[in-house]
Amino acid sequence: MKPPGRINLPGLVTLLAVLLLWEGFSRGSASLQLYFPPVSRILVSLYELMFFRELLGHLLATLGRFAAGYLLAAVLAVFLGIVLGYSRLAYSFSEALIEFLRPMPSVAIIPVAILFLGIADAMMVAVTVYACAWPVLINTIDGVRNIDRTLLHTGRTFGLGRWQALRKIVLPGASPYIVTGLRISLAIALILVTTSEMVVGGSGLGYFILDEERSLQTSNMYAGIFLVALLGYGANRLFVLVEGRVIAWHRRMTAGETV
Amino acid sequence: MHLLEVEALSKSYRQIGGESTLAIGEISFQVEKGEFVSLVGPSGCGKTTLLMCIAGLIPASSGMVKVNGAGISGPPKNLVLVFQEYNRSLFAWRSVLGNVLFGLEVRGKLSREAEDRARHLIGLVGLEGFERHYPWELSGGMQQRVAIARALAYGPEVLLMDEPFGSVDALTRLELEDTLLKLWQELKTTILFVTHDIEEAIYLSDRICLLSRRPSRVVRGIEIRLERPRNQLTTRADRRFVELRNDIYRQISDQAVK
Ligand SMILES: Nc1ncnc2c1ncn2[C@@H]1O[C@H](COP(=O)(O)OP(=O)(O)OP(=O)(O)O)[C@@H](O)[C@H]1O
Ligand SMILES: [Mg+2]
Numbered sequence: 001m002k003p004p005g006r007i008n009l010p011g012l013v014t015l016l017a018v019l020l021l022w023e024g025f026s027r028g029s030a031s032l033q034l035y036f037p038p039v040s041r042i043l044v045s046l047y048e049l050m051f052f053r054e055l056l057g058h059l060l061a062t063l064g065r066f067a068a069g070y071l072l073a074a075v076l077a078v079f080l081g082i083v084l085g086y087s088r089l090a091y092s093f094s095e096a097l098i099e100f101l102r103p104m105p106s107v108a109i110i111p112v113a114i115l116f117l118g119i120a121d122a123m124m125v126a127v128t129v130y131a132c133a134w135p136v137l138i139n140t141i142d143g144v145r146n147i148d149r150t151l152l153h154t155g156r157t158f159g160l161g162r163w164q165a166l167r168k169i170v171l172p173g174a175s176p177y178i179v180t181g182l183r184i185s186l187a188i189a190l191i192l193v194t195t196s197e198m199v200v201g202g203s204g205l206g207y208f209i210l211d212e213e214r215s216l217q218t219s220n221m222y223a224g225i226f227l228v229a230l231l232g233y234g235a236n237r238l239f240v241l242v243e244g245r246v247i248a249w250h251r252r253m254t255a256g257e258t259v
Numbered sequence: 260m261h262l263l264e265v266e267a268l269s270k271s272y273r274q275i276g277g278e279s280t281l282a283i284g285e286i287s288f289q290v291e292k293g294e295f296v297s298l299v300g301p302s303g304c305g306k307t308t309l310l311m312c313i314a315g316l317i318p319a320s321s322g323m324v325k326v327n328g329a330g331i332s333g334p335p336k337n338l339v340l341v342f343q344e345y346n347r348s349l350f351a352w353r354s355v356l357g358n359v360l361f362g363l364e365v366r367g368k369l370s371r372e373a374e375d376r377a378r379h380l381i382g383l384v385g386l387e388g389f390e391r392h393y394p395w396e397l398s399g400g401m402q403q404r405v406a407i408a409r410a411l412a413y414g415p416e417v418l419l420m421d422e423p424f425g426s427v428d429a430l431t432r433l434e435l436e437d438t439l440l441k442l443w444q445e446l447k448t449t450i451l452f453v454t455h456d457i458e459e460a461i462y463l464s465d466r467i468c469l470l471s472r473r474p475s476r477v478v479r480g481i482e483i484r485l486e487r488p489r490n491q492l493t494t495r496a497d498r499r500f501v502e503l504r505n506d507i508y509r510q511i512s513d514q515a516v517k
Contacts, residue, residue, distance in 0.1 A: 150347040153316050157340045158362040158413060168365075172352045249352045253395045 046223035069128025081140025106131030136181035143177025268322035284474030297460035300470030362413030
């Protein structure tokens with residue numbers, strides 16, 4: 001894996017080439033421009049929408065749902081995952097339910113959520129929490145169960161109680177797994193938020209993108225898409241930054257093994 | 260009163276099929292305060308099982324363990340086990356210093372003095388300069404020293420050690436044996452040491468408990484009256500050392516024939 005924080009020059013070149021190619025194609029054919037407006041025009045739209053129209057509001061709406069859903073799911077799923085990973089009994093009672101619900105595409109519960117929660121923010125957050133919880137839950141359970149018995153024994157021989165063991169051994173020991181789950185959920189959160197915004201309407205980037213498409217404002221539509229992409233990218237960068245602090249030992253350990 | 264007493268302890272493991280294997284037949288022995296006692300027995304005879312029972316990590320099937328006269332029902336406070344799989348018992352997310360401080364931290368004794376003590380012990384086991392390294396950056400022998408330093412930093416009255424030098428090379432092993440004896444004398448800890456190396460047991464111990472094959476019993480207790488401090492060259496060349504070794508070998512091979 002590349003060290004985080006360093007700029008990947010070849011990757012940047014490819015990205016620029018694709019954008020330039022897009023620009024060139026679009027400018028070359030007037031008939032294409034409705035579907036593929038030139039990148040430069042999209043960027044201008046993005047700028048105008050952000051600063052002179054309502055796009056910033058949509059961005060903030062999406063950001064709020066995204067953060068609320070994701071963080072809630074993280075706390076909930078890590079907690080549940082530790083309980084289910086720790087207690088064989090709790091796990092055996094919930095295993096069948098987990099195996100049944102997990103493969104279901106989470107967007108399928110959007111209608112159910114609308115039925116119960118209407119089309120308020122609560123519904124979109126609830127759907128996001130539901131979808132994001134799975135990868136974190138499954139990975140946390142795995143992480144807790146994979147903790148070496150010898151480590152737990154070591155804790156006990158030094159007089160560690162159950163709660164202390166949780167904090168000093170189980171959590172740090174499972175943290176590489178938990179982080180993997182959290183990383184997967186990050187992308188899922190954005191998918192669920194924008195999808196439910198498209199279904200519900202009213203506000204948010206998902207709604208904006210669909211709305212602009214319906215009124216054939218394709219350049220605005222692409223501006224919205226660019227913004228979601230940027231949001232996802234930014235969230236991921238932030239994640240990697242935090243991850244680097246929390247489990248630096250693990251990255252260095254696994255990096256050391258491959259050398 | 261003995262510091263540590265094992266009374267008619269037996270342990271059987273339940274197999275997956277439902278039947279059970281008797282790992283420890285019936286074992287009784289005592290350890291006095293300040294003593295260095297070794298348990299010697301063939302591989303698979305239940306030495307690790309015995310130490311886990313004494314450390315209160317797994318329950319015995321029958322019999323009991325007493326520390327300072329009181330029967331135990333969980334891990335005793337003043338007793339620490341150094342595991343046979345030392346590489347699996349170190350915390351990968353803690354540095355050497357962090358690992359050695361672990362026991363003190365659990366006791367809530369994290370202070371300037373605690374850290375000084377940890378650093379002192381890290382020095383004594385020969386790891387000075389590696390305080391900030393992580394366990395996976397160290398060799399097997401170095402990891403084992405971290406585990407030993409961690410146990411000693413905790414300041415237990417009784418230290419249980421499960422084949423601590425089983426997977427280090429011969430030279431490092433001699434070095435670690437001497438380090439351990441030095442620490443034992445300096446800290447006045449009581450040590451119960453498991454090994455299947457007869458010479459190592461003689462070299463280190465005041466007394467050896469010879470265990471039989473599974474289901475194990477104590478075949479014999481042997482007092483080792485060699486002077487201390489011991490020396491890898493002169494002690495091992497001593498006539499009494501050689502006699503003891505031959506005697507114990509003979510006893511073990513007699514058993515194997517039976
Ligand atoms: N968790 C377990 N479940 C079932 N049987 C076990 C378990 N641990 C050990 N045994 C059995 O108990 C017996 C004693 O094992 P133990 O690990 O105590 O031996 P040991 O004397 O420490 O061996 P070694 O010198 O190789 O470390 C073995 O026959 C082993 O198969
Ligand atoms: Mg063993």
